[in-house]
Amino acid sequence: MTRYETIEAPGAQPASPGFVPRDDEEELPRLLLRPCFPVDGEILLIAGFDAFDRLLCLERAESDRAGRCIVPPPVWRAALDAKPAQIVMAHNHPSGLARPSDADLATTRESARFLALLGITLSDHMIFTADGHFSFWRAGLL
Structure with a gap:
């Protein structure tokens, strides 16, 4: 028996649980979040x-250093002042790699725990690249 595998185009994102190709993005990521991300710098959004x-609110923070995924306290304060029932976190990886780093995983876990204490649901954390985005929710990581 021969095993066949699909051959991906050079530079294409490998299929992975949680990855959504840009052409398949729903309205929230496509219309609200994606336009906020520059090509050359990392930005964090809290919706x-x-x-x-x-x-209710869309808060933005610029990354001060690569390799970190930190939500500054003023961003949390502004978001929580809006009294949301749920939060969506999103940031971009200008590198083009739509996979969560260890820092992304840790920040998502800590944020979900913190928000749960306040009765707020972390609905998703998305990582955007030019080709699409990674969804923690779709990957079963929330």
């Missing part, structure tokens, strides 16, 4: 929604 999925 707060009410219980009816209406946007």
Whole structure:
């Protein structure tokens, strides 16, 4: 029996659980989040929604150093002042690698725990690249 594998185009994102190709993105990532990310720098977004999925706030922070995924306290304060029922975190990887780093994984776990103590759900954490985005929710990591 011969085993066949698909051959991907050079530079293509490998298929992985949680990866959503850019052409398949839903409205939230495609219309609200993606336009906020520059090509050359890392940006973090915190979007707060009410219980009816209406946007209450969209907070932005620029990364001060590569390899870290930190939500500055003023960003948390501004987001929490809107009294959201749920939060979506998103940031970009200008490197083009749509996989979470160890720092991304740790920050997501800590943020989910912190928000749960306040009765707020972390609905997703998305990592954007030019080709698409990685979703912690789709990957089963939330």
